[in-house]
Amino acid sequence: MKDSLLEVKDLEVTFFNRNGKVRAVRGINFDVKKGEILGIVGESGSGKTVTNLSIMGLLKGTGKVTKGQIIYKGENLLNKSEKEMLKIRGNDIAMIFQDPMTSLNPVFTVGNQITDVIMRHQKLSRKEAKKKTIEMLKMVGIPSAEERYNNYPHEFSGGMRQRAIIAMALSCKPDLLIADEPTTALDVTIQAQILELLKELKEKLNTSIILITHDLGVVANICSRVVVMYGGMIMEEGSVEDIFYTPLHPYTKGLLQSLPKTGGKMKERLIPIKGNPPNLANEIKGCPFADRCPYTMDICREKQPKYYYDGENHRGMCWLLDKSINGKGENHEE
Amino acid sequence: MKSKLIEVKDLKKYYPAKKSSIIGKTQYLKAVDGVSFYINEGETFGLVGESGCGKSTVGKSIIRLFDITDGEILYRGKDISKLNGRQLKSYRRKMQVIFQDPYSSLNPTLTVEEIISEPLDVYNIGDKGQRRERVIELLEKVGLNKDHLGRYPHEFSGGQRQRIGIARALSIKPEFILCDEPISALDVSIQAQVVNMLEDLQEELGLTYLFIAHDLSMVRYISHRIGVMYLGKLVEKGPSDEIYNHPAHPYTQALLSSVLEPDPKMAAKTIKALEGDVPSPLNPPKGCRFVTRCKYAMKKCYEIEPKLKEISPDHSVACHLY
Ligand SMILES: Nc1ncnc2c1ncn2[C@@H]1O[C@H](COP(=O)(O)OP(=O)(O)OP(=O)(O)O)[C@@H](O)[C@H]1O
Ligand SMILES: Nc1ncnc2c1ncn2[C@@H]1O[C@H](COP(=O)(O)OP(=O)(O)OP(=O)(O)O)[C@@H](O)[C@H]1O
Ligand code: SF4
Ligand SMILES: [Mg+2]
Ligand SMILES: [Mg+2]
Numbered sequence: 001m002k003d004s005l006l007e008v009k010d011l012e013v014t015f016f017n018r019n020g021k022v023r024a025v026r027g028i029n030f031d032v033k034k035g036e037i038l039g040i041v042g043e044s045g046s047g048k049t050v051t052n053l054s055i056m057g058l059l060k061g062t063g064k065v066t067k068g069q070i071i072y073k074g075e076n077l078l079n080k081s082e083k084e085m086l087k088i089r090g091n092d093i094a095m096i097f098q099d100p101m102t103s104l105n106p107v108f109t110v111g112n113q114i115t116d117v118i119m120r121h122q123k124l125s126r127k128e129a130k131k132k133t134i135e136m137l138k139m140v141g142i143p144s145a146e147e148r149y150n151n152y153p154h155e156f157s158g159g160m161r162q163r164a165i166i167a168m169a170l171s172c173k174p175d176l177l178i179a180d181e182p183t184t185a186l187d188v189t190i191q192a193q194i195l196e197l198l199k200e201l202k203e204k205l206n207t208s209i210i211l212i213t214h215d216l217g218v219v220a221n222i223c224s225r226v227v228v229m230y231g232g233m234i235m236e237e238g239s240v241e242d243i244f245y246t247p248l249h250p251y252t253k254g255l256l257q258s259l260p261k262t263g264g265k266m267k268e269r270l271i272p273i274k275g276n277p278p279n280l281a282n283e284i285k286g287c288p289f290a291d292r293c294p295y296t297m298d299i300c301r302e303k304q305p306k307y308y309y310d311g312e313n314h315r316g317m318c319w320l321l322d323k324s325i326n327g328k329g330e331n332h333e334e
Numbered sequence: 335m336k337s338k339l340i341e342v343k344d345l346k347k348y349y350p351a352k353k354s355s356i357i358g359k360t361q362y363l364k365a366v367d368g369v370s371f372y373i374n375e376g377e378t379f380g381l382v383g384e385s386g387c388g389k390s391t392v393g394k395s396i397i398r399l400f401d402i403t404d405g406e407i408l409y410r411g412k413d414i415s416k417l418n419g420r421q422l423k424s425y426r427r428k429m430q431v432i433f434q435d436p437y438s439s440l441n442p443t444l445t446v447e448e449i450i451s452e453p454l455d456v457y458n459i460g461d462k463g464q465r466r467e468r469v470i471e472l473l474e475k476v477g478l479n480k481d482h483l484g485r486y487p488h489e490f491s492g493g494q495r496q497r498i499g500i501a502r503a504l505s506i507k508p509e510f511i512l513c514d515e516p517i518s519a520l521d522v523s524i525q526a527q528v529v530n531m532l533e534d535l536q537e538e539l540g541l542t543y544l545f546i547a548h549d550l551s552m553v554r555y556i557s558h559r560i561g562v563m564y565l566g567k568l569v570e571k572g573p574s575d576e577i578y579n580h581p582a583h584p585y586t587q588a589l590l591s592s593v594l595e596p597d598p599k600m601a602a603k604t605i606k607a608l609e610g611d612v613p614s615p616l617n618p619p620k621g622c623r624f625v626t627r628c629k630y631a632m633k634k635c636y637e638i639e640p641k642l643k644e645i646s647p648d649h650s651v652a653c654h655l656y
């Protein structure tokens with residue numbers, strides 16, 4: 001893949017806990033092209049955050065990459081020393097974390113924390129870095145940035161904290177930005193600002209962005225390609241049109257169906273996907289979605305399906321896509 | 335006639351901010367500045383608005399997490415805003431909360447079982463066996479199971495932690511639940527499960543919710559009535575269909591038009607963002623608080639603060655256009 005900035009190859013991540021192993025990521029492959037916004041959607045607990053923490057070299061505690069490669073600009077990040085990764089994290093790859101409090105230290109003011117980051121990575125004096133910080137805070141829509149500079153994290157609302165973190169991540173102009181639910185805490189008018197900002201980064205600086213979100217409206221509006229995860233695996237990958245108009249996988253279809261219908265006057269009951277996600281501490285023999293899938297066949301519980309392609313770039317992992325399987329499309333829930 | 339479970343009258347919550355070096359006296363951040371609304375028993379009131387506009391502060395004031403600056407909070411007609419610790423105890427049991435941030439709201443040193451049964455322990459409900467049974471029942475209600483009993487919060491994903499918080503809030507069968515962005519961290523298939531679950535519980539137990547969110551499609555879906563907040567004030571309130579079909583305030587209209595459709599064909603070239611500066615709550619504009627971003631702003635909008643005015647039954651708006 002010639003214009004890939006990042007390639008994740010056969011990645012497996014396992015947590016080795018006292019009470020057993022949790023196989024959070026179970027062999028996934030995807031790439032991120034230069035200057036594209038790749039969306040990652042999927043079940044809560046499906047391994048989206050863990051995958052991206054692995055890319056950043058920030059897996060903590062008992063979590064280990066047990067297999068695979070993470071190739072960034074031709075080099076495997078998994079072979080880098082902690083010192084080298086520190087440098088990459090500051091200048092090349094930045095991540096906006098799902099949990100705003102992990103990136104902000106409660107005992108320092110928001111402004112000082114961003115200034116410190118800028119000073120660490122760019123050769124600027126404290127005064128210049130402070131000026132830059134205020135510019136960044138304004139850019140992400142923090143009102144009275146000069147005064148707010150001296151606030152502590154708890155004096156910010158949830159959404160303002162998130163914007164401060166986005167300012168921090170963008171201050172170093174990374175080549176790859178990983179944004180884990182960056183707009184989840186924001187209302188739609190501010191979300192619109194942040195998404196415009198991300199689009200601008202992509203267009204003006206050719207920044208590549210991995211956007212993890214469960215908001216399919218956001219995906220439809222700013223992503224070019226989408227990866228759909230479930231149970232530590234990729235169920236489907238395709239262009240945004242593939243995913244929304246001709247989804248291959250029953251899980252993807254279920255997600256699209258769960259959305260509340262807009263416009264209609266009468267209130268219809270929502271249609272969730274029934275059942276619970278798999279416990280990743282257990283072995284999964286067949287398809288991870290088999291317990292909740294409306295089409296499950298015997299083979300689904302026995303053997304893990306492989307990827308079937310609809311065109312070159314649209315793939316799905318589901319036995320229904322195998323032409324030789326009978327009993328196709330029978331929905332046993334209706 | 336439906337009865338009001340909760341009524342908030344002219345609620346104010348000010349936080350002392352840094353001393354202004356120019357004027358030399360303490361400035362106040364008016365997080366909530368004169369908000370009034372009511373919630374009927376067994377119904378859901380949705381509160382939407384910009385990040386930082388004071389939604390969580392309204393919610394936390396109602397459940398009395400702190401003392402308010404001014405105003406009244408009526409619970410079944412009785413003002414609880416000035417009650418102290420001991421007098422509040424019986425109300426605390428009736429009011430539970432599901433928080434916005436599933437990370438900081440769960441005690442990391444407790445197991446899932448301990449977290450969910452904590453309220454049962456506090457109020458001495460059931461014996462040990464019954465408590466465990468109840469915890470398992472609740473776990474299953476929120477899409478987890480008994481394998482999770484002995485695990486700690488850090489072993490769960492964001493969405494899973496939020497479900498633990500929901501199970502905990504339900505444990506002592508409250509009358510009122512403050513749902514502060516309870517589904518923002520969940521994926522859509524689980525959002526739908528949780529929303530259906532909250533609705534079923536409402537029907538079954540007659541629960542009353544204050545539902546704070548910024549996902550407008552879900553707020554509309556779950557709420558009977560809605561209030562729209564901007565910079566510490568309610569700018570519009572009314573029945574939810576009415577707000578959606580006839581939004582009156584320019585801010586409400588902007589909120590509705592910034593909703594992103596889950597359809598790539600309808601993806602806008604530029605995502606419509608509101609123009610203008612978001613004013614600081616430390617120094618709100620003098621007239622209408624929305625004036626810096628409003629495309630209809632007239633002269634008097636800069637000078638006179640608009641009052642809430644009823645424009646159709648139970649639907650009011652604070653805007654000089656009306
Ligand atoms: N420290 C840990 N010990 C054991 N299991 C863990 C640990 N951290 C994460 N996990 C498990 O790894 C899986 C993947 O978690 P991850 O946070 O990547 O999910 P996610 O897809 O980001 O979900 P969400 O949308 O809820 O944020 C989850 O099932 C979680 O329970
Ligand atoms: N303890 C505090 N001290 C000082 N200011 C505070 C405190 N808590 C909140 N604020 C301020 O009060 C205002 C309202 O905050 P609140 O958390 O109620 O907003 P919100 O509408 O819930 O926002 P979000 O959608 O981002 O959660 C914000 O400007 C915030 O910075
Ligand atoms: S492989 Fe079987 S269980 Fe899995 S999604 Fe396809 S039909 Fe459903
Ligand atoms: Mg996550
Ligand atoms: Mg809030």
